[in-house]
Amino acid sequence: MAEADPQFPAENSTMSENEAQAEAPRRKILRRVLTIVIPVLIAAGIGAWWFMGQGTISTDNAFIKQDMVSVSAEVGGRVTEIYAKDGQQVKAGDPLFQIDKEPYELAIADARAALARAQANVSTLSNSADLSGADIAAAREDIAFAQSRFNRQQALMDKGFTTRADYDAAQHAVQQAREELRAAQARQTAAQAQLAQGSAVPGENPGVAAAKAQLAQAELNLRRTTVRAPMNGQVSQTDRLQLGAQVVAAVPMLDIVALDSTYVEANFKETDLDTMQPGQPVEVEIDAYPGVALKGHVESIGAGTGSEFSVLPAQNATGNWVKVTQRVPVRIAVDDNSQRKLISGLSASVTVNTED
Template identity: 60%
Template sequence: MHPAAVDGDRTEEFPVAEKPKRRLGRLALMIALPLALVVGGALYWLSLQGKVSTDNAYVQQDKVSISSEVGGKIVEVAVKDGQTVNQGDLLFRIDPEPFRLQVQQADAQIASAQANVTALQNSSALSGADISAAREDIGFAQAALNRQQALWNRGFTTKADLEAAQHAVAEARERLRAAEARQAEASAKLATGAQVPGENPQVASGRAQRAVAELNLARTEVRAPVSGRVAQADRLQRGQQIIQGVPVLTLVATKSTYVEANFKETDLADMRVGQPAEMTFDAYPDIVVKGHVASIGAGTGSEFSVLPAQNATGNWVKVTQRVPVRIAIDEAPPREMIAGLSTDVTVFTDGRKH
């Protein structure tokens, strides 16, 4: 209540100054609010020191495109999409019958080459019988020629008989040269080269063709090169004709999980390989996984893009580049990691384990 003065029948009130407590409260509020903002900003700034973060990060896993090294018809599919397989497990099988026939054909070629070798080894050309016979013919023809020459000198023979004897000697000598040539040819066919010493080249060629046929036969069974999960297996159907070298499914190597984080170039000043890191995942918000910096990219993302930026233009605008940083996972996550999951990564550049 305000104090009042009484003057006859009229009462008059006089104003009183505000209470000191209200003025002090307003003053304290005016001081405390800016101070709280300053302290909060300082604490936030301090919390950002010694670490850098990015939400431009994704779970990565090595992916192997599976294709067949031989073409043919699929006769068996042993996996389905999402199935976990171990290294060496059968994925699918191609019809092996054409390749078995190729093995049999190679066996026939080897047998034919071996028969030819045996025939050459037992041939008269190689044994020298033809050469011996030719030499005997030369001796006989030469003796006949000598008799005709003596008779010619005494005038008891004709010139025709003498020339016939001379012709017989020449023919015998030609047969000797032909026999020697056949022997040399047979020896050459049985000779072995420096690349396959001790084995006939035709036999070696047949064995090489058989090895190729056996390899192609073994390749009709397509097996997992690494352990992982099968993806895109819906493209495999029995009876489908597969083309050599064309990928038909993908194998995701789950044991090679890591995170690829794209940091701004301004965040790399204090970042080093080996620094600890923490990762959270949009799919699993309650999980925090520890890791460390495994490597820092050799170039920015734009540097390795299919169409790199051309900055030598008049309308160039500077854009902060991002560098891929590989984060290794140090502990087994409690949930299964899936390639491509969005991730938040924090690297502690002060080196402390948080």
């Protein structure tokens, strides 16, 4: 009997049914309220999100960029010293590597010898007999003597006291003396021409000027054997640079990344450019550093789409052309100093505030 179910009075059952009947209308009202309120809240949330998104343009097709210079030697030769290592920060003018100097030192010695020969030639020509006019004076004396002898032979010929052979010999001597005068004058003109000074290099003999230019070129090539950094930055890609390697002029041997030229290249859809202008504020988030947000501004909008600057631009003059939304590169200047290292090529997300 103790384990039998308890028996409740009949009044309690009647009260529970009354409460249930009273609760039913309240539940119907609550259900109707929720049916109305929940869609309203959802619509309000969507509207708030939409309104908050107005005035901003975002893209995750963005990358960190830094100016980069490929360094090559201006002269060829064997690498004898390496001063810079991969990852090392350098300043403009710092030596990066050294090319063998010996061949270029020999070229300087040869150029100096050529300059000495040119100067000696000028000195010899300045003191030559052709330039002094001594041969011209002697030729004129010979002409005077031959003319005097011819005059005597002509007078004797008129009187019949000489032979025709002597007369012709005296006349030939006059002509020969005149030819010698012309030859001496030509030699003097040639000597003066060799010592002439052109308008391009006034006050200096052309031969000497050419030898000096050759010497200057040899000295320049010697200085170029020390390859120096063209700008401040970080050395990279030095795996091609090895001791004893043969360097060919104009072939890149390493790269220098300018750390103070960081910017972001964001590729926006062409439909997003209507309200975008240079100077508008930008927020940059870097994928590699979650939670890091950098302030910046739109520096410039590209002059063409990415496809226009590709190696093989798309050819759309066909009947089966499909219109594709193009991307335009936008340069974003970073205004904040990042506490984390910005590496060229890192992915980023960019949000432009077009209301400002």
